[in-house]
Amino acid sequence: MIGIQSLAGIPFFADFSPDELAGISAMMVERVFRPGEIIFLEGAPSDGLFFVASGRVRVYKTSTTGKEQALCLMTPRTCFGGCPIFDGNISPVTAQAVDEVVAYLLPRDEAVERAKDNPTLSRVVLRILAGRLTHLTTVVDGLSFKCVTERIADKLLAYADEQGQATKRGVEIHLDLTQEKLASLVGCSREVVTRSLLRLERLGAIEAQGRRVVIIDREKLIQVT
Amino acid sequence: MGVSPESLHSIPVFAGVGGLQLDGIAAHTQARIYSGRKLIVQEGQLCTGLHVVADGRVKLFRRSDDREQIMVVLGRGDVVDAAPLIDGGEHRVSAQALGRATVYFVDRATMLATIDQCPSVREALLNHMAERLRTFAELASDLAFKDATARVASAILVCAEEGSHTDATGTRLDRKLTRQELAARAGTVREVVLRSLKRLQQQGLIADEVGQVVILDRAGLQRAAQGEGTHAPPPAA
Numbered sequence: 329m330i331g332i333q334s335l336a337g338i339p340f341f342a343d344f345s346p347d348e349l350a351g352i353s354a355m356m357v358e359r360v361f362r363p364g365e366i367i368f369l370e371g372a373p374s375d376g377l378f379f380v381a382s383g384r385v386r387v388y389k390t391s392t393t394g395k396e397q398a399l400c401l402m403t404p405r406t407c408f409g410g411c412p413i414f415d416g417n418i419s420p421v422t423a424q425a426v427d428e429v430v431a432y433l434l435p436r437d438e439a440v441e442r443a444k445d446n447p448t449l450s451r452v453v454l455r456i457l458a459g460r461l462t463h464l465t466t467v468v469d470g471l472s473f474k475c476v477t478e479r480i481a482d483k484l485l486a487y488a489d490e491q492g493q494a495t496k497r498g499v500e501i502h503l504d505l506t507q508e509k510l511a512s513l514v515g516c517s518r519e520v521v522t523r524s525l526l527r528l529e530r531l532g533a534i535e536a537q538g539r540r541v542v543i544i545d546r547e548k549l550i551q552v553t
Numbered sequence: 554m555g556v557s558p559e560s561l562h563s564i565p566v567f568a569g570v571g572g573l574q575l576d577g578i579a580a581h582t583q584a585r586i587y588s589g590r591k592l593i594v595q596e597g598q599l600c601t602g603l604h605v606v607a608d609g610r611v612k613l614f615r616r617s618d619d620r621e622q623i624m625v626v627l628g629r630g631d632v633v634d635a636a637p638l639i640d641g642g643e644h645r646v647s648a649q650a651l652g653r654a655t656v657y658f659v660d661r662a663t664m665l666a667t668i669d670q671c672p673s674v675r676e677a678l679l680n681h682m683a684e685r686l687r688t689f690a691e692l693a694s695d696l697a698f699k700d701a702t703a704r705v706a707s708a709i710l711v712c713a714e715e716g717s718h719t720d721a722t723g724t725r726l727d728r729k730l731t732r733q734e735l736a737a738r739a740g741t742v743r744e745v746v747l748r749s750l751k752r753l754q755q756q757g758l759i760a761d762e763v764g765q766v767v768i769l770d771r772a773g774l775q776r777a778a779q780g781e782g783t784h785a786p787p788p789a790a
Binding site: 389392396399406421444450451453454458459461462464465467469471472473 | 600615617618620624635636637640642648668670676679682686687689690692694697698777
């Protein structure tokens with residue numbers, strides 16, 4: 329049983345009264361995933377809406393030749409899996425646990441029935457979908473308008489803001505995703521990632537060593553994007 | 554210009570609304586006609602209500618410097634950009650009529666009240682948003698995985714679905730498709746479109762008759778549209 333306190337901390341439920349929260353938490357199921365475990369696969373039927381309680385989840389699409397395009401990294405108090413439950417029930421993306429993930433699942437049937445009948449819940453779900461659409465427009469922007477080095481600079485800045493650590497030389501990022509994954513995030517090959525990192529290094533914007541990247545000149549990196 | 558309840562009823566979002574409620578929404582609905590360059594909504598603009606295409610076709614796009622990326626082309630009954638209606642923010646895309654289009658506009662306060670009161674409108678909007686999300690995710694994956702020729706092939710097929718007729722030679726698009734529009738749909742630049750068109754012609758999949766594209770081999774073009782390049786899409790110039 330999921331406590332209503334845990335739900336109240338999730339922004340999507342901010343509008344709900346304690347009674348409504350109790351009703352929703354009674355419908356939810358807690359699920360735990362190991363690091364690397366697939367939560368659902370592209371093309372498979374959807375279980376419902378997942379709310380992340382702890383850990384991170386990669387959401388990505390896979391090409392027929394197995395290349396990955398990451399769409400987003402979900403962090404605690406965000407939601408994923410919202411798309412297929414209202415649209416054909418087939419998941420358009422794959423979700424994979426990065427760390428150990430605890431997630432609350434609002435099963436598909438409950439989510440669909442409730443959203444139709446409950447104006448508050450429907451607003452929440454609509455808001456989730458709206459946020460996802462906004463995010464996707466920026467993904468499309470990056471793919472359509474920016475060259476690979478720009479996109480990588482953009483990703484590094486985002487990582488630095490999310491999880492960078494200040495050191496003497498600059499903000500240090502430990503790339504917990506391999507270069508392969510970074511390549512999939514920006515939609516290019518691993519070789520191109522290596523070349524782009526080298527280019528940024530020559531510009532004096534970063535220092536790259538294995539999975540460790542130090543942003544030594546943030547301004548320069550911003551200029552590249 | 555006002556809109557009759559009957560006309561509003563023919564729009565899927567409002568199809569399940571009846572009687573007095575429909576009359577109430579219709580009283581707050583305007584029919585607006587767009588043609589030429591005037592934008593229906595503009596990126597960065599605050600959302601003032603819901604726009605639905607009543608007639609004609611409307612493109613949703615994003616712009617960066619002199620490049621344009623068409624996100625989707627909408628037809629009759631399609632919702633223009635509901636995301637900011639829901640989250641209260643700005644439009645993230647611009648919308649413009651392709652040719653001439655009639656758009657129904659319902660102000661934001663009326664729409665929010667309607668969403669609260671009508672389960673059928675809630676359901677329709679949920680379905681719409683999920684479908685749009687799928688469209689954008691497909692676009693992102695096409696841009697990431699497919700080479701420019703595949704994306705151009707795919708854009709031609711989509712245009713054929715929007716309006717075409719078949720004769721002895723092949724499938725002819727109903728209207729002239731400019732290189733500029735193809736570039737914006739395929740997420741590339743004009744030079745690359747020219748090269749891709751040439752490649753598709755050499756493969757015997759299409760013919761280019763004074764700027765009008767004719768599909769000679771639809772199955773072949775569909776295969777070309779599925780093709781994946783070995784490298785990333787060409788960067789913006």
